[in-house]
Amino acid sequence: RRCTVTYKIPDTKGCKTCSVGNVQRGCVFLCCGLESSVVLLQWYEPMHKFMLIKNFDFPLPSPLRVFEMVVAPQEEYPRVCIGVTRGTNTQLPVNVKYINLNSNTSWFTNSGLEPVQVNQLDSSSLLVLFEKSVHVVGLDGELKSSRHHTTFSHDVESIGKKRQAGWGGPASSDPRFHSLSLYVQVYFEETLLAVWRHGWQRKRLGSPEVMEETTDSRKIYRLVQSDKMIILETHQTEDQSGLSNLYVLEIAENY
Numbered sequence: 128r129r130c131t132v133t134y135k136i137p138d139t140k141g142c143k144t145c146s147v148g149n150v151q152r153g154c155v156f157l158c159c160g161l162e163s164s165v166v167l168l169q170w171y172e173p174m175h176k177f178m179l180i181k182n183f184d185f186p187l188p189s190p191l192r193v194f195e196m197v198v199a200p201q202e203e204y205p206r207v208c209i210g211v212t213r214g215t216n217t218q219l220p221v222n223v224k225y226i227n228l229n230s231n232t233s234w235f236t237n238s239g240l241e242p243v244q245v246n247q248l249d250s251s252s253l254l255v256l257f258e259k260s261v262h263v264v265g266l267d268g269e270l271k272s273s274r275h276h277t278t279f280s281h282d283v284e285s286i287g288k289k290r291q292a293g294w295g296g297p298a299s300s301d302p303r304f305h306s307l308s309l310y311v312q313v314y315f316e317e318t319l320l321a322v323w324r325h326g327w328q329r330k331r332l333g334s335p336e337v338m339e340e341t342t343d344s345r346k347i348y349r350l351v352q353s354d355k356m357i358i359l360e361t362h363q364t365e366d367q368s369g370l371s372n373l374y375v376l377e378i379a380e381n382y
Contacts, residue, residue, distance in 0.1 A: 163185070209226055348361055
C-alpha cells in the first residue's frame with residue numbers, strides 16, 4: 128500500500144463534475160463543480176497533491192450539459208465553459224457561457240443546447256459540438272474562418288480530436304477500424320471523427336464529403352478517449368452488459 132492509486136482530494140466533497148488538464152505554462156489544474164460553488168485546484172509537485180487556489184460561490188445551472196476549462200493566453204486562471212447556445216449572426220455562430228475564475232464573474236441565460244461538447248484546440252480556438260453540427264470558433268464564439276462549420280447526418284454523441292499524426296497501432300484485426308481516425312489540425316488538413324450510438328463518420332472540416340463511415344445497428348459505439356490516441360469501444364446491442372471490444376484507431380492516409 129505504499130503507492131496509493133486513488134485518494135480523496137480535500138475541499139471537493141459533493142463534487143458533481145470536474146475538468147482536469149495541463150493547460151497553461153506546465154500547470155496542471157483541477158476544476159470541480161459542487162452544488163453551489165466552483166473550486167479550482169493546482170497540482171503542487173513537491174507535495175504530490177492538488178492545492179486549493181480559488182473558490183467561487185456560484186450555483187451551477189441545471190442540467191449542466193458541459194463543464195470544460197478554457198485558457199486564454201492573457202489570463203492567469205482558466206475560464207470554465209458551462210453552456211453553449213446558437214449565435215445571433217454569421218460572425219458569431221456560437222455563444223459560449225463562462226464562469227471566469229479570474230474575475231469571479233459569470234454570464235449565462237440558460238444551460239444551452241443538448242448535446243454539447245467543448246474542447247480547446249489551441250490558445251485561441253474551440254471545437255464545439257451541438258445537435259448535428261461541429262464548429263471551430265474563437266474563445267468567445269466568434270467566426271475563425273470560412274471553413275468553421277461541419278454538419279453530420281446523425282445526432283452526434285461525441286467528437287474526438289487529435290493534433291499529431293504517427294500514433295498508435297490497432298488493438299484489433301477488424302479491418303473496418305484499422306484505418307479509422309480523427310485528425311484535427313486547425314491550420315492544416317482538418318478532419319473530424321463523429322461517433323453516435325450505432326456508428327461513426329469521418330469528414331473533412333467544412334466539407335460535405337464523407338471520407339469514411341460505418342453504421343451497424345448490432346453494435347453500440349462509444350468514444351473512450353481522444354487525447355494522445357483515439358480509443359473506441361463497442362458493445363453488442365442485444366447484450367450491453369457483456370464483453371466489449373476496444374480499438375486503437377489509425378489514420379487511413381498512412382497506409
